[in-house]
Amino acid sequence: xxxxxxxxxxxxxxxxxxxxxxxxxxxxxxxxxxxxxxxxxxxxxxxxxxxxxxxxxxxxxxxxxxxxxxxxxxxxxxxxxxxxxxxxxxxxxxxxxxxxxxxxxxxxxxxxxxxxxxxxxxxxxxxxxxxxxxxxxxxxxxxxxxxxxxxxxxxxxxxxxxxxxxxxxxxxxxxxxxxxxxxxxxxxxxxxxxxxxxxxxxxxxxxxxxxxxxxxxxxxxxxxxxxxxxxxxxxxxxxxxxxxxxxxxxxxxxxxxxxxxxxxxxxxxxxxxxxxxxxxxxxxxxxxxxxxxxxxxxxxxxxxxxxxxxxxxxxxxxxxxxxxxxxxxxxxxxxxxxxxxxxx
Amino acid sequence: xxxxxxxxxxxxxxxxxxxxxxxxxxxxxxxxxxxxxxxxxxxxxxxxxxxxxxxxxxxxxxxxxxxxxxxxxxxxxxxxxxxxxxxxxxxxxxxxxxxxxxxxxxxxxxxxxxxxxxxxxxxxxxxxxxxxxxxxxxxxxxxxxxxxxxxxxxxxxxxxxxxxxxxxxxxxxxxxxxxxxxxxxxxxxxxxxxxxxxxxxxxxxxxxxxxxxxxxxxxxxxxxxxxxxxxxxxxxxxxxxxxxxxxxxxxxxxxxxxxxxxxxxxxxxxxxxxxxxxxxxxxxxxxxxxxxxxxxxxxxxxxxxxxxxxxxxxxxxxxxxxxxxxxxxxxxxxxxxxxxxxxxxxxxxxxxxxxxxxxxxxxxxxxxxxxxxxxxxxxxxxxxxxxxxxxxxxxxxxxxxxxxxxxxxxxxxxxxxxxxxxxxxxxxxxxxxxxxxxxxxxxxxxxxxxxxxxxxxxxxxx
Numbered sequence: 001x002x003x004x005x006x007x008x009x010x011x012x013x014x015x016x017x018x019x020x021x022x023x024x025x026x027x028x029x030x031x032x033x034x035x036x037x038x039x040x041x042x043x044x045x046x047x048x049x050x051x052x053x054x055x056x057x058x059x060x061x062x063x064x065x066x067x068x069x070x071x072x073x074x075x076x077x078x079x080x081x082x083x084x085x086x087x088x089x090x091x092x093x094x095x096x097x098x099x100x101x102x103x104x105x106x107x108x109x110x111x112x113x114x115x116x117x118x119x120x121x122x123x124x125x126x127x128x129x130x131x132x133x134x135x136x137x138x139x140x141x142x143x144x145x146x147x148x149x150x151x152x153x154x155x156x157x158x159x160x161x162x163x164x165x166x167x168x169x170x171x172x173x174x175x176x177x178x179x180x181x182x183x184x185x186x187x188x189x190x191x192x193x194x195x196x197x198x199x200x201x202x203x204x205x206x207x208x209x210x211x212x213x214x215x216x217x218x219x220x221x222x223x224x225x226x227x228x229x230x231x232x233x234x235x236x237x238x239x240x241x242x243x244x245x246x247x248x249x250x251x252x253x254x255x256x257x258x259x260x261x262x263x264x265x266x267x268x269x270x271x272x273x274x275x276x277x278x279x280x281x282x283x284x285x286x287x288x289x290x291x292x293x294x295x296x297x298x299x300x301x302x303x304x305x306x307x308x309x310x311x312x313x314x315x316x317x318x319x320x321x322x323x324x325x326x327x328x329x330x331x332x333x334x335x336x337x338x339x340x341x342x343x344x
Numbered sequence: 345x346x347x348x349x350x351x352x353x354x355x356x357x358x359x360x361x362x363x364x365x366x367x368x369x370x371x372x373x374x375x376x377x378x379x380x381x382x383x384x385x386x387x388x389x390x391x392x393x394x395x396x397x398x399x400x401x402x403x404x405x406x407x408x409x410x411x412x413x414x415x416x417x418x419x420x421x422x423x424x425x426x427x428x429x430x431x432x433x434x435x436x437x438x439x440x441x442x443x444x445x446x447x448x449x450x451x452x453x454x455x456x457x458x459x460x461x462x463x464x465x466x467x468x469x470x471x472x473x474x475x476x477x478x479x480x481x482x483x484x485x486x487x488x489x490x491x492x493x494x495x496x497x498x499x500x501x502x503x504x505x506x507x508x509x510x511x512x513x514x515x516x517x518x519x520x521x522x523x524x525x526x527x528x529x530x531x532x533x534x535x536x537x538x539x540x541x542x543x544x545x546x547x548x549x550x551x552x553x554x555x556x557x558x559x560x561x562x563x564x565x566x567x568x569x570x571x572x573x574x575x576x577x578x579x580x581x582x583x584x585x586x587x588x589x590x591x592x593x594x595x596x597x598x599x600x601x602x603x604x605x606x607x608x609x610x611x612x613x614x615x616x617x618x619x620x621x622x623x624x625x626x627x628x629x630x631x632x633x634x635x636x637x638x639x640x641x642x643x644x645x646x647x648x649x650x651x652x653x654x655x656x657x658x659x660x661x662x663x664x665x666x667x668x669x670x671x672x673x674x675x676x677x678x679x680x681x682x683x684x685x686x687x688x689x690x691x692x693x694x695x696x697x698x699x700x701x702x703x704x705x706x707x708x709x710x711x712x713x714x715x716x717x718x719x720x721x722x723x724x725x726x727x728x729x730x731x732x733x734x735x736x737x738x739x740x741x742x743x744x745x746x747x748x749x750x751x752x753x754x755x756x757x758x759x760x761x762x763x764x765x766x767x768x769x770x771x772x773x774x775x776x777x778x779x780x781x782x783x784x785x786x787x788x789x790x791x792x793x794x795x796x797x798x799x800x801x802x803x804x805x806x
Contacts, residue, residue: 059407074432077428082425110776304513307437314445332463
């Protein structure tokens with residue numbers, strides 16, 4: 001077995017893929033959240049500030065989705081093929097949502113007419129909500145598993161995607177992003193808009209906690225096998241425990257006005273949630289509950305070891321570079337939003 | 345209609361629409377680098393105004409390019425699952441490299457390019473502009489490498505058989521530098537630069553016709569004219585190189601491009617014409633032996649014709665390949681003619697004297713766009729019936745779980761969305777061009793011009 005620092009390459013690439021997806025959820029999560037709460041902001045000026053808060057960075061955040069897609073395609077092509085052909089319709093809707101969101105940010109500011117701007121506000125908000133919900137829906141279905149045939153291809157019908165668990169995960173994802181986005185915006189705004197966002201952030205925290213608790217209870221009661229990992233390894237229970245602490249820390253930091261810590265806490269919460277998902281599903285990328293022998297795992301879906309090595313080298317060179325210029329861009333646009341002649 | 349045709353139509357439609365924008369980003373990226381370089385060197389306000397005008401146009405184009413590009417990355421998985429499994433090891437690595445090395449660079453620095461004018465120093469901004477341009481070039485590299493591997497596979501071996509067969513990398517650099525990738529990449533780069541260059545030519549010709557922003561339009565026009573002259577001549581050479589590669593590695597495609605059937609005969613070169621694939625006859629205006637000469641340097645040399653291939657191994661739409669190829673060549677010659685004519689008139693000091701010619705220049709932006717589209721259609725339709733040349737047939741590459749109805753659904757969805765998008769794009773582009781460059785340096789100009797774009801500009805947080 002080929003290994004690197006004691007782990008085989010499949011596991012390494014699973015970790016890289018997981019890290020990229022977490023990066024995507026944390027980064028695009030706050031701008032999707034900011035988009036989803038857009039219509040709660042009433043005044044033109046507030047909406048512009050909120051949009052310009054994510055203006056220079058949302059595009060860089062979405063790069064993580066592209067890298068994640070490439071990482072899955074390159075490392076686990078069988079899983080890439082099965083997942084995207086299975087989720088054909090929800091994924092097309094997700095992609096159309098991405099198109100509309102991108103162009104609404106770009107188009108909105110180009111004309112001053114109130115009707116034009118109001119229409120794009122609605123498109124922007126609606127697209128952000130649809131993207132968040134469909135991401136959650138797909139995540140929920142992946143966690144639960146999909147019916148697969150002997151060729152490791154999807155063998156079920158579309159309506160099965162809309163099961164109670166997936167819908168709950170979907171709503172929880174939206175709530176999580178809205179909370180994350182509202183906290184992000186508190187760091188970028190001042191005065192009355194800032195006060196409004198502080199209140200909104202508190203409301204979304206409640207929204208998130210409620211939907212999270214319901215989803216967790218449902219999982220424990222009706223899909224018990226999803227907690228097998230933690231039942232058999234009590235030591236790892238530290239992770240859910242840690243997550244509860246970080247969630248509890250969010251309202252605490254918001255209350256004392258330490259929004260940066262609150263934002264960090266919600267970012268860590270997202271990462272821990274995905275780590276828990278990864279621990280539960282590993283070694284499977286797509287589990288087939290009816291026919292476990294058809295499941296797609298990091299071992300039977302993987303590219304050759306040589307490709308894995310090449311990919312790992314790419315990741316080792318590329319990730320620090322991306323990190324450096326992403327931080328540089330964030331640093332350039334740090335602080336409260338100031339509108340100027342180039343703003344949206 | 346069959347799933348195969350629908351999936352191909354959908355892919356062609358989405359990639360064709362996408363391919364309007366990235367070449368413009370690459371070409372305008374170069375123009376931005378040149379304009380900003382000139383501004384930094386001379387400190388002349390004219391260049392700053394032109395630069396910041398083109399940055400706004402660039403932002404619009406880039407936004408749509410990203411939105412339509414993300415679709416492409418996932419369409420392989422949704423519509424071409426078997427293909428994805430087959431080439432994942434190779435194609436996937438190229439795509440992953442594109443994301444991490446190119447797209448991240450481009451999108452990261454884009455924020456500074458567009459929004460950073462007042463936040464970073466001149467040097468840092470110039471650096472960001474260069475990084476965005478380089479990112480877009482690298483992006484093209486990996487995409488063209490992936491596509492070239494499908495045309496001329498190298499550095500791989502096949503593992504497994506039947507449904508589980510797939511290509512695995514044996515030599516990464518042989519895969520990256522497969523026989524056609526360098527030539528095709530240069531060909532695509534130059535095509536992209538021409539797209540951006542002619543856009544600058546065209547917009548400035550329009551300003552000159554309407555006597556708007558003349559002080560900015562004249563130097564901008566001249567700069568762009570130099571760029572398109574250099575690159576359209578270079579393209580003549582690179583196009584010929586690409587055709588040689590096709591002749592060597594994909595003889596069926598070359599034969600389809602010129603409608604050549606008989607392997608024992610000399611091959612003619614057509615200026616225009618029509619191929620009847622059934623009766624295997626090509627008619628039109630031709631240079632006898634032209635293709636033989638271009639391929640072997642001899643007007644009488646026989647060239648492999650389509651009859652040398654079994655019917656199921658020939659491109660399925662020979663006439664379309666022929667027509668697209670000729671559209672590309674005609675557009676290419678048109679670009680060379682227009683740029684040389686411009687240079688000659690410039691030398692005669694009569695560049696801006698003829699209104700009719702300025703009108704021609706105003707529409708010249710369509711030439712590189714047509715050529716780019718037609719070129720890709722030639723490359724991709726000429727590769728049929730293979731999706732990976734000689735290895736995997738397009739009909740075997742589909743997602744077997746996706747039904748015709750699902751594809752029709754998404755095709756209708758994308759058609760509607762893209763038509764709306766295109767209309768809005770043209771509308772906004774037109775409005776931006778109408779507004780023209782603004783002098784951001786003076787208060788009056790900002791109040792006169794910029795407030796029109798941003799009614800809330802005077803907002804200052806208290």
